[in-house]
Amino acid sequence: MFKKKSKSHSGETSENTKENSPDKEKSSKAGSPPPDQENPTAQAMQGATPEIAPDPAKELQSKISEWEDKYLRLRAEFDNYRKRTHKDIAEARFNTKIDTVFPVLSVFDHFRLAVAAAEKTPEFKVLFDGMKLILLEFQKALDDLGIEVIEATGKSFDPNLHEAIGKEASANVEEGKVISQWRCGYMLGDRLLRPSSVIVSSGTEKPAEESPAPYTVNNDQQEDANA
Helix, strand or coil: CCHHHHHHHHHHHHHHHHHHHHHHHHHHHHCCCCCCCCHHHHHHHHHHHCCCCCCCCHHHHHHHHHHHHHHHHHHHHHHHHHHHHHHHHHHHHHHHHHHHHHHHHHHHHHHHHHHHHHHHHHHHHHHHHHHHHHHHHHHHHHHCCCEEECCCCCCCCCCCEEEEEEEEECCCCCCCCEEEEEEEEEEEEEEEEEEEEEEEECCCCCCCCCCCCCCCCCHHHHHHHHH
């Protein structure tokens, strides 16, 4: 009789176990994540490609190539600038020569005309008029170039503009003033091209002081001294 009860009890237990097992399976299935979401970090590591460390030698070579290219470009630009500057300077010098020579050409033309006229006529007046014409043309050429003639005669000596080549006494010109000018001076703007060569007055000539007559010894005095 006891055995029957045990069987029934065991049967109930097995039935309960069978009844409870689907619930456990459901709960386990509900609590566990799907297979594709079990470990996202591992999946990310599996899907990502490994990073390669940069090569320092390649980076250095790339920078060297970049700076070498910049250097070559800068050098080419500087060479072009130097050539262009040299050309501009040469052109400026040539234009300066033209501007300087052009006014003088007219003077040269008038000088040739004066020489030709002097050969045809013996009159001095014709030659003199031709020389005055040349002088006027020279003055005009200097004015066109902005050159000023320094006239020093009768003016006070100025060491910044004049060059004293001698001194002379003068009763008419006071001391320190220019008596005569041997060579003209020239100014270009504020710049001195050449000083005037001048003779400066030393003032009125002072009379020479009379020197005392030399002392002489006569024969009588010589004999007394010997005695």
